[in-house]
Amino acid sequence: MAPRIQSRRVSSTLLPYLGPSLSTSIPSLPSLPSVFSTFSRSFSATAPSQSKLRREMFEWLDGPGSELKHHKPNRTNYVSQYRKMIGKEYRDLKQYPFPENPTFISQSILSLPLQNEIYKRVVEEKQTVREVSVTFGVDMRRIAAVVRLVELEKRQRSQGKPLALPYARAIHEMVPTTGIARNPDQQKMHESINDLPMHPLTGAQMFYPVPESRSFTRVDAGRVFSGAPAQEHKIAEKWSSPHHVAERVPKRPHLIELVGKGDNARQVLQPADARIPHPQLIALERDLAKYPDEPLLVEQRHQDRLRDQAEAEQKQREAAQARRERKITSVSPQESRFDYRIKEVAFTTQTTGRDGRAPWAPGRRYGVPSDDRKRGMRKVPTRVEA
Amino acid sequence: MRNRASNSLSRGKIRQSWSKYNLFNLHRYRVPFNHNRSFFQQKWTAKATARAYHGEQVRESQWKRMFSHRIRSVIPMNPLHLAADDGSRASAGRGSGLEGDAKQPQITPYTQMAFAPLERRLDVAIFRAMFASSARQARQFVIHGAVTVNGQKMRHPSYLLNPGDLFQVDPERVMFATGAPKNKYERRESRQLKQKDAAEETVNPEAEEKVGKVEKADAKESSRDNLQALVVQAKSILSRGKNQLPAKRKQELRGFQKAVRRVLSRSDRSTILTDSLEAQFSELTLLLKTKQAEPKDSKAEKPVPRPSEVEENEAVPGEVEEEPFASDKLSEAFQQAAQGEEVDSSGLTKHETFALKRALAQMHDNPLDSTKPYATPWQPREYMSAFAFIPRYLEVNQNICAAVYLRHPVARPGLAEVPPPLATRSAPRPTAGT
Amino acid sequence: MVLRIRLARFGNKHVPFYNIVVAQARSARGAKPLEVIGTYNPLPKRPTNLYDENVNVRPFKEIALDRSRAKYWLGVGAQPSDPVWKLMSMAGLVEQKPATWNKA
Numbered sequence: 050m051a052p053r054i055q056s057r058r059v060s061s062t063l064l065p066y067l068g069p070s071l072s073t074s075i076p077s078l079p080s081l082p083s084v085f086s087t088f089s090r091s092f093s094a095t096a097p098s099q100s101k102l103r104r105e106m107f108e109w110l111d112g113p114g115s116e117l118k119h120h121k122p123n124r125t126n127y128v129s130q131y132r133k134m135i136g137k138e139y140r141d142l143k144q145y146p147f148p149e150n151p152t153f154i155s156q157s158i159l160s161l162p163l164q165n166e167i168y169k170r171v172v173e174e175k176q177t178v179r180e181v182s183v184t185f186g187v188d189m190r191r192i193a194a195v196v197r198l199v200e201l202e203k204r205q206r207s208q209g210k211p212l213a214l215p216y217a218r219a220i221h222e223m224v225p226t227t228g229i230a231r232n233p234d235q236q237k238m239h240e241s242i243n244d245l246p247m248h249p250l251t252g253a254q255m256f257y258p259v260p261e262s263r264s265f266t267r268v269d270a271g272r273v274f275s276g277a278p279a280q281e282h283k284i285a286e287k288w289s290s291p292h293h294v295a296e297r298v299p300k301r302p303h304l305i306e307l308v309g310k311g312d313n314a315r316q317v318l319q320p321a322d323a324r325i326p327h328p329q330l331i332a333l334e335r336d337l338a339k340y341p342d343e344p345l346l347v348e349q350r351h352q353d354r355l356r357d358q359a360e361a362e363q364k365q366r367e368a369a370q371a372r373r374e375r376k377i378t379s380v381s382p383q384e385s386r387f388d389y390r391i392k393e394v395a396f397t398t399q400t401t402g403r404d405g406r407a408p409w410a411p412g413r414r415y416g417v418p419s420d421d422r423k424r425g426m427r428k429v430p431t432r433v434e435a
Numbered sequence: 436m437r438n439r440a441s442n443s444l445s446r447g448k449i450r451q452s453w454s455k456y457n458l459f460n461l462h463r464y465r466v467p468f469n470h471n472r473s474f475f476q477q478k479w480t481a482k483a484t485a486r487a488y489h490g491e492q493v494r495e496s497q498w499k500r501m502f503s504h505r506i507r508s509v510i511p512m513n514p515l516h517l518a519a520d521d522g523s524r525a526s527a528g529r530g531s532g533l534e535g536d537a538k539q540p541q542i543t544p545y546t547q548m549a550f551a552p553l554e555r556r557l558d559v560a561i562f563r564a565m566f567a568s569s570a571r572q573a574r575q576f577v578i579h580g581a582v583t584v585n586g587q588k589m590r591h592p593s594y595l596l597n598p599g600d601l602f603q604v605d606p607e608r609v610m611f612a613t614g615a616p617k618n619k620y621e622r623r624e625s626r627q628l629k630q631k632d633a634a635e636e637t638v639n640p641e642a643e644e645k646v647g648k649v650e651k652a653d654a655k656e657s658s659r660d661n662l663q664a665l666v667v668q669a670k671s672i673l674s675r676g677k678n679q680l681p682a683k684r685k686q687e688l689r690g691f692q693k694a695v696r697r698v699l700s701r702s703d704r705s706t707i708l709t710d711s712l713e714a715q716f717s718e719l720t721l722l723l724k725t726k727q728a729e730p731k732d733s734k735a736e737k738p739v740p741r742p743s744e745v746e747e748n749e750a751v752p753g754e755v756e757e758e759p760f761a762s763d764k765l766s767e768a769f770q771q772a773a774q775g776e777e778v779d780s781s782g783l784t785k786h787e788t789f790a791l792k793r794a795l796a797q798m799h800d801n802p803l804d805s806t807k808p809y810a811t812p813w814q815p816r817e818y819m820s821a822f823a824f825i826p827r828y829l830e831v832n833q834n835i836c837a838a839v840y841l842r843h844p845v846a847r848p849g850l851a852e853v854p855p856p857l858a859t860r861s862a863p864r865p866t867a868g869t
Numbered sequence: 870m871v872l873r874i875r876l877a878r879f880g881n882k883h884v885p886f887y888n889i890v891v892a893q894a895r896s897a898r899g900a901k902p903l904e905v906i907g908t909y910n911p912l913p914k915r916p917t918n919l920y921d922e923n924v925n926v927r928p929f930k931e932i933a934l935d936r937s938r939a940k941y942w943l944g945v946g947a948q949p950s951d952p953v954w955k956l957m958s959m960a961g962l963v964e965q966k967p968a969t970w971n972k973a
Contacts, residue, residue: 102444106459117458120820128462128821146824149466149857152544152850155824158831190598191830194839197601198832201919205835213606214800215813216613217833220565223815223823240827241511244847249505259526267522291521320522325512334518380959381927387913388929391960396905396935411933412888412908413879415901421881432597435585435917586917601919 122222125155144225157225159187159195159239161217166229167192168199177359179327186238189326243325250274250318267291267320275318277308295322295331300361329354448487449856451562452569453822461821466857488856489550492558492574497593501552506545508846540848547851547858551844554828554853557582557602558592564831564838565823566604567612568816576612581605596840603837607807614809615816625805826852870894872947874939874957876909877902885911889934889953891942906942907934909956934960 110118113131120126129148144154159167167185170176171192182189205212227239257273259265268289272279280289288294298305298319307314322331332354336347381388394400394411401410408414421428442448442456449461469477490498553559558574561582567573574592576582582589584602596602617625801812825831828845831838844852871894878898880886887909890902913928939962943949949957951966958965 106444106456109459109462110455114455114458114462117821118817120815120823125823126820128458131462146822147461147854147856149464150547150855152547152858153852153854154850156827158825161834164832188841190841194601194830194841197919198830198835198837198839201601201837202832202835204921210835211606212800212834213610213836214834215797216606216610216815216836218797218800219613219815220823220825220833223820224825243512243514244509244845245512246845247508247510261527264521264523265526270522270526291517321512322517325514325517327514330514331518334514338518378960379929382959386927388927389956389959390929390931392931392933394907394933394935396907396938401905410905412905413886429591429593429595430589431595433585433587433589433594433600434914435599435601435919586919587915 120219120223125225126223127155155225157227157239158221159191160226160228161221163227163229163239164195164199167195171196172200177355179329179355179358182242183327183330184233185236186240186242188240188242188244191240243327243330245321245325248274248318248324264289267322268294271318271320275308275315277306277317291320291322292331292335294320295328298323299328299358302365329358448484450487450491450569451489451559452571453816453819454569455818458818458821461856464856484857485550485855490553490556490559492570493553493556493593498553502549503552506548506551506846507843508543508545508548511847543846543848544851544858545846547855548844548846548853550855551853552595554826554844555595555840556592557584557589557594557596560596560602560829560838560840561604563826564602564829565613565825565833566609566836566838568819572612576604576608581608598840598842600840601837602840603835606836609836610813611808613816613819615814617808617810621805621810628805824854826854828852872903872942872945873950874906874942874947874953875950876952887911889956891938891947894948904938904942906938907932909933932956932960936960936962 116131117126117128125143125146127143127146127148129145130143145151146155147153163185167181167187170181170184171178178189178192181187182192187195202212227237230236251274253274255273266289268291269279279285288297305316305319308317309315322328329351333347333351336350340346376393378391378393379388380391396411401407442450442452442454442460444456444459447460447464449464450457467477467480472480486498490501493501554563558570558577561567561573561576562570567576577592577594578590580588580590582602582604584594584596584600586601586603589602798812803811805811807813826844828841828843829838830841846852872891873894874889874891876887877890877892878885878887888902888905889907889909891904891906892900892902896902908931910931913930915928916923916926918924934956939957939960943957943962949963954963954966957963
């Protein structure tokens, strides 16, 4: 028999569905015993100490804690709000899930319409990830993840796999969310998109004397931190501005200067202008300051830069892909169920070491014990290929 | 590994768990008074507290091996400032910078980030993505094979996620972990149902051949039976929960009983529409759309509220009077719609039509099904909201119970992404503006 | 003495992994060979099922081979064993053996 919306299935669900707030749970479910009945005997005057705590707990859960029992749609509901804190308003406390930890706040997640909008713009309207990232203030990695997840969701829906829709609805009511504003100018930024990761080299404090007359910029600071010699005067005059570096480096990262020799060679630390995810925004700000009366020109230059950047990135990706494919040839024999991927390797003194059994050599090694049964040796895989 | 996860009240440790015991412990926890205690004592308590929350399910030797000196942090940069200044101003003058009265930068809470390597573990990430109600349960899901990483089954809870890894948990398990449990009546009901099914299968295996003929009559009969059973159920809820039920809810229940009786009295005449659930559903929504289009012209000024806005109505007392919830008409219309009859939505206000449509959609997503291991229709479990947060280093899609581990957790000025339940006192509380 | 290009088994129980080695024909399987020229993993890997384009992709086996060394050893008269012959024919280093010839 084909499934029907049956009365049995329907009517009792009517109760939660038609309430004022639609996904709050039914209060009519049998709840905890309101007063914990301690195991008491008439002849014993003292209650066991353990039950005192339990009694306190249930008193609290029935009293102030009962607010926490069911979620309140579209606002957070954390313990901090119900603790007496002097001088703190509800506004301050609603973000803190842990009352004793003021450095952790519950940050907002992307609302479902915003996720779908991001997917639409990237996949259907073919906007670049960079553009969408600036429009909504969402990190580029997050945009890539959203596109992956929404695509997977569409696939699972089309395959008829089970989904957790009521669960998703409930979570989006409990956790703060960032939605789409009706007016695009009022769109709330989800997160800061220009995060500069702190480089380990900058952790150390350094003393570096500089003449007062000299202009010491971020480029110079990066060179000092990475121990590179000071630039020659002519080159420095031409290239020491961080803005130049910011325009040059993201397109041609292979041109970054190296310090040290052989295995110790490291890239010179670049200024923040080149290391943030959206360097083109700096150039835009500079243009805005330079041509305050020509918005069209500014926009044109910005679009040109975006296009150049996108082309450069695309070229880099293709080159990397070609490099990978050059090493691997795939053979699919007719009579076999499998493909064979043949990878070109080299067994030379460099790759296998002088004695032919260097740990990084390709293939399993001779003359060394297999350590995989030893204590503390981890057999947990370190990565799963996507 | 000994399970120390039981939430004892006497010890009062805070765990990665959503239980109410844990909630009470979290509520009453205070940073210990350390003035008259020796350094060893302070260290002991500090470690015990941290260990209980972070990686309690991890063996000590493994736990010790995980930490790293490298603590990641980021500094949000403003392109406007970068464009205005090339950095020379900070080193100008006598080396202390020209801007003498610059704002004191906020402290980056590095100490909170000591436990960041543990957040890479698969079981902890599942708990953080709110797919399990405790880290222990997340661990069980992994071991029992309900978790995939990048589409491949992963059975190691200690797998360390790499940036870009996509992990997915079986939605049924997630619904079980986060949903309200069945009460004893529902448990008994599903048990009886299961026994009945088993008995029927053993008694008449040849009955299936006859089913085709009797089907139509049967369907009507069973729906009648079900309705009657529901009336009984509503009655029992009414009688059982005399003290618990709010008055409005009681009214609603009575209205519901009436509606059911009305339906019962005319169900002989009614036609059950189509065979498939999906077709029925889409037809109903279509019907509602056309009905709704007609009265729209008369009062078009008022914008149609988004679902979230409607749900906020509870908080706004003015609007509740405007929209009396679950009026008799509305519940009746819902009943009609659910029965697959012609829906008479002309008497409904726009709000009500909207609510009706939404209710239908939710009923479609969240059906009553006694074979599930959780109470149906699905509702979030109690005290869940007190623990509900999703850190920024995960991007979660709740519909398919999948999440992407975007990057390693980082600290930034004033904020840490790793949530230890307590912080050192040196870190100042950030102002509301940041 | 005959030089053979053959497989040497490594890995664990139910998890085989082979080095492609050049060795004296009479030496033991696990003995140190003259040279290792490649590896072969007979356990098929499956592309992830997360994406639509992977639905019809066949599972694959991985071979790593140093072509120049293989050519050299073939040139000086090393004889591939049957399984190695199969692998090398796929890499295009030797002619494919006729099927009847294998069975005989």
